Amino acid sequence: MLTIRPPSDIVPSEITPREQYLTRREFIAHAAMGSAAALIGTGIGTAQAEQVSGRIEGYRAAAPIGEEATPFKDASSYNNYYEFSTDKYSPAGMAGRLKTRPWQVQVDGEVAKPRTFGIEDLLKLPQQERIYRMRCVEGWSMVIPWIGFEFSQLAQLVQPTANAKYVEFITAQQDTMPGIRMSILDWPYAEGLRIDEAMHPLTLLTVGMYGQLLPNQNGAPVRLVVPWKYGFKSAKSLVRIRFTSKQPGTAWNKAAANEYGFYSNVNPQVDHPRWSQATERRIGEFRKRPTLMFNGYADQVAGLYTGMDLNKNF
Amino acid sequence: MKALSYAKALVFLLCLGPLARLIALGLMEELGANPIEVVTRSTGTWAMVFLWIALAVTPLRHWTGWHVLLDVRRMIGLFSAFYALLHLTTYLWLDQFFDWVAIGHDILKRPFITLGMGAIVLMLPLAITSTDRMVRALGARRWVALHKLTYAAAVLAACHYLWLVKRDLSQPLIYAVVLLLLLLARLPLYLKRRARRSPARRAGAAAGSTVRPATRPVA
Numbered sequence: 001m002l003t004i005r006p007p008s009d010i011v012p013s014e015i016t017p018r019e020q021y022l023t024r025r026e027f028i029a030h031a032a033m034g035s036a037a038a039l040i041g042t043g044i045g046t047a048q049a050e051q052v053s054g055r056i057e058g059y060r061a062a063a064p065i066g067e068e069a070t071p072f073k074d075a076s077s078y079n080n081y082y083e084f085s086t087d088k089y090s091p092a093g094m095a096g097r098l099k100t101r102p103w104q105v106q107v108d109g110e111v112a113k114p115r116t117f118g119i120e121d122l123l124k125l126p127q128q129e130r131i132y133r134m135r136c137v138e139g140w141s142m143v144i145p146w147i148g149f150e151f152s153q154l155a156q157l158v159q160p161t162a163n164a165k166y167v168e169f170i171t172a173q174q175d176t177m178p179g180i181r182m183s184i185l186d187w188p189y190a191e192g193l194r195i196d197e198a199m200h201p202l203t204l205l206t207v208g209m210y211g212q213l214l215p216n217q218n219g220a221p222v223r224l225v226v227p228w229k230y231g232f233k234s235a236k237s238l239v240r241i242r243f244t245s246k247q248p249g250t251a252w253n254k255a256a257a258n259e260y261g262f263y264s265n266v267n268p269q270v271d272h273p274r275w276s277q278a279t280e281r282r283i284g285e286f287r288k289r290p291t292l293m294f295n296g297y298a299d300q301v302a303g304l305y306t307g308m309d310l311n312k313n314f
Numbered sequence: 315m316k317a318l319s320y321a322k323a324l325v326f327l328l329c330l331g332p333l334a335r336l337i338a339l340g341l342m343e344e345l346g347a348n349p350i351e352v353v354t355r356s357t358g359t360w361a362m363v364f365l366w367i368a369l370a371v372t373p374l375r376h377w378t379g380w381h382v383l384l385d386v387r388r389m390i391g392l393f394s395a396f397y398a399l400l401h402l403t404t405y406l407w408l409d410q411f412f413d414w415v416a417i418g419h420d421i422l423k424r425p426f427i428t429l430g431m432g433a434i435v436l437m438l439p440l441a442i443t444s445t446d447r448m449v450r451a452l453g454a455r456r457w458v459a460l461h462k463l464t465y466a467a468a469v470l471a472a473c474h475y476l477w478l479v480k481r482d483l484s485q486p487l488i489y490a491v492v493l494l495l496l497l498l499a500r501l502p503l504y505l506k507r508r509a510r511r512s513p514a515r516r517a518g519a520a521a522g523s524t525v526r527p528a529t530r531p532v533a
Binding site: 073074075077078082086088089138140182184185255256271274275276278279281283284286287288 | 346347348350351408409411416419420423424425426477478480481482484
């Protein structure tokens with residue numbers, strides 16, 4: 001006599017989400033290689049260009065902001081990273097090749113103490129979590145719990161001179177990046193901020209998100225996050241930070257000056273020449289929501305722009 | 315005749331494939347982080363693909379002699395209009411939520427929306443007049459003249475795509491180049507027809523024509 005058993009007694013809620021078990025596998029893999037150091041945020045140096053991942057320990061957690069964080073799965077699978085591909089779903093599958101160890105960030109220009117930081121040095125700085133809205137110039141947005149430190153903390157270590165009026169941020173160029181063989185943008189990707197924007201307490205150098213080291217497609221191992229500006233200002237995978245006396249050229253501005261200004265502050269009143277910036281689609285939401293002035297950070301950053309015509313300085 | 319109707323049924327099912335795929339991916343929650351964007355792009359892409367295929371029928375028919383292609387062209391053209399309407403609906407509903415002020419603003423201020431709207435407006439009379447009865451009612455000559463709007467719709471659609479991308483023009487350029495080739499492929503046919511119509515030629519050789527007499531409107 002055959003008895004037919006139900007296929008499984010496991011209720012769906014007990015099944016481990018895919019991301020979680022993948023993370024566990026990576027944990028096991030790294031632990032097996034004796035590189036558990038990665039898991040306390042000091043990073044590891046593997047010979048192969050294998051994606052470095054792991055939890056960051058000991059950061060100061062952020063208080064909730066009353067807006068739900070975008071699912072990690074969406075934030076790590078929908079990325080503009082043109083060095084890999086102009087398709088937003090592709091970098092997640094391609095950026096694993098990016099070699100993030102060893103990694104150095106050269107900080108120089110108008111500073112008293114120019115210095116090259118290893119990624120280990122940056123990971124040793126006190127880390128804090130910041131839950132920020134991220135508004136892409138294309139009209140979509142996310143809420144991301146970043147982990148990093150204020151840019152001003154790094155600036156203190158190199159001591160900018162009185163001539164430092166701007167800061168230039170330069171992204172890596174590696175053979176692992178097929179996109180840079182196409183002249184879509186003027187590589188390497190470069191971004192820039194005015195010094196007061198860079199030194200603003202909201203401006204973050206970021207090494208992680210969602211409690212983990214940054215996935216490569218999100219700009220590992222260290223990226224800029226400027227939450228009141230369109231996403232492309234927050235340059236990824238930084239290899240050089242240069243303090244300058246003159247306004248640096250920026251990648252998108254060089255590509256189309258009439259569409260992407262140096263400032264590129266989130267502003268619902270100033271449309272992109274080809275589409276409206278009045279509303280945005282929050283990833284995971286059905287209806288669009290109104291875009292907020294300075295992405296909702298107006299009370300903190302509007303003072304940086306008093307007296308400026310934001311229609312001209314878009 | 316039976317083989318033809320099987321072939322038509324097969325083409326019909328193939329044309330429904332892109333929609334079936336979207337529905338399946340939607341049900342499996344596999345449309346990615348921004349499903350509405352995926353639906354918008356996919357329906358727009360397939361509207362263009364089917365229009366391009368419909369435009370390939372005339373040159374293909376002349377090179378291969380497979381006049382049977384004409385029998386599926388109308389269906390493919392209608393599927394192009396169908397996907398274009400899905401594309402438009404996605405924009406009006408899921409993107410703008412029928413905010414007519416914002417939509418009006420978009421049409422007036424944003425060239426790529428203007429062009430896309432133009433393409434669909436041109437396709438509508440073509441879809442409406444696609445029935446046999448409409449062909450008879452209009453008369454073949456007028457019907458053919460009207461359906462020349464297909465070319466204008468295709469050009470507008472290609473420009474719509476070129477104008478909307480942020481930076482990487484490679485994909486829309488492929489569509490534009492293919493359209494250009496499809497239009498160029500008609501040039502010899504057009505010149506031949508013109509030459510045949512001109513009185514000087516008509517006096518000479520009228521008998522040698524190999525073109526099948528038009529039992530059906532040819533656009």
